[in-house]
Amino acid sequence: MRVFCVLATALVTMAVGVSGGAEMLDVHGTAHAGARPVPDAVVWLEVSGARPAPASPPPVLDQRNLEFFPHVLVVRVGTRVKFPNNDRVFHNVFSFRDGRKFDLGVYPVGAVKYVTFDRAGVSRLFCNIHPGMAAYVVSVDSPYFAASDSAGTFTLQAPPGRYTYHAWRAGASAVTGSAVVDGTSSVDVAWP
Numbered sequence: 731m732r733v734f735c736v737l738a739t740a741l742v743t744m745a746v747g748v749s750g751g752a753e754m755l756d757v758h759g760t761a762h763a764g765a766r767p768v769p770d771a772v773v774w775l776e777v778s779g780a781r782p783a784p785a786s787p788p789p790v791l792d793q794r795n796l797e798f799f800p801h802v803l804v805v806r807v808g809t810r811v812k813f814p815n816n817d818r819v820f821h822n823v824f825s826f827r828d829g830r831k832f833d834l835g836v837y838p839v840g841a842v843k844y845v846t847f848d849r850a851g852v853s854r855l856f857c858n859i860h861p862g863m864a865a866y867v868v869s870v871d872s873p874y875f876a877a878s879d880s881a882g883t884f885t886l887q888a889p890p891g892r893y894t895y896h897a898w899r900a901g902a903s904a905v906t907g908s909a910v911v912d913g914t915s916s917v918d919v920a921w922p
Contacts, residue, residue, distance in 0.1 A: 752889030757874075757909065759917030760882050761897060767882025768899050770802035772868045773919055774875035775886070775893040775909060783873060788812040788844065791855070791865060793821045798855060798865030800877075802900070807850050807871045814842045822858035829853030829869065852898060868898055895919070 761771035783806050792799045794816045805811060815821050815837055823843070824833040829851035834843045836859065847853065847869035857863040874893075876886035888911045895909045897919040909917045 754887040755890055755911050755913045757886050757888055757911050757915075757917060759884050759886075759909075759919060761878040761884065761899070761919040761921075762882050763899075763902070763921040767878075767880075768919075768921065769878055769880045769882060770800075770866075771878040771882070771884070771897055771899040771919060772802065772804045772870070772875065773878070773884055773886065773895055773897045773917065774804070774870040774872045775888055775895055775911075777872050777874065777893070780871075780873050783808070790814065791823075791867065793817050793823070793857070793863075796860050796863060798857075798863055800865070802866045802868065802877055804868045804870060804875050804877045805847055806873060806875070807869050808846065808848060809869065810844050810846045811867060812842060812844055815839055820859060821863075823855055824858060825853040825855050825867075827854060829867065833858075866900060870896075 761768040788810045789803060789805055790812045791803050792814055813823050813834060818839060820836050820838055822836045825831055830847045830853045832845050837843060847867060850869055850871045853867045855865045874886050874888040876884040878884040890911050893909045895907050895917060897905045902921050905921060
């Protein structure tokens with residue numbers, strides 16, 4: 731019985747540490763430009779003093795069939811991203827403008843490289859060998875973020891409250907608005 735109580739206390743302590751003790755609610759939303767849905771839009775809520783992210787496996791930006799997958803990856807500042815080459819050819823992943831600048835050099839099939847995105851911003855990724863390959867890593871200074879799906883919809887989780895949201899999409903200026911997280915409200919992100 732004593733072991734069970736110690737284990738239960740440890741689990742509750744871990745849960746409070748992850749969410750900061752606040753209830754997390756789903757926030758559903760849509761991203762659109764005019765009447766068109768916007769896939770791969772990144773939406774995040776502005777917060778100050780957020781707790782560090784708990785340890786977790788690194789997110790993956792894969793290379794296969796001469797494409798990056800996913801096309802847009804959103805991560806929290808300080809996240810280490812895994813770049814495996816699961817294609818049938820060599821690749822060279824690099825980013826030379828904005829965001830995190832890096833060049834992983836040429837690496838073969840089956841190899842894996844890593845990059846830590848240590849500041850907020852948009853990193854445009856390319857392959858030096860295959861000029862048609864392009865992707866984005868958007869690093870945000872918030873634990874509350876999501877990317878929209880092909881229908882322009884997204885879901886993120888956050889504690890109840892009022893927030894300023896920011897949204898980014900390729901080829902357009904960022905937009906900002908306000909969001910209420912109460913378990914019933916939704917967020918409508920619109921580009922002109």
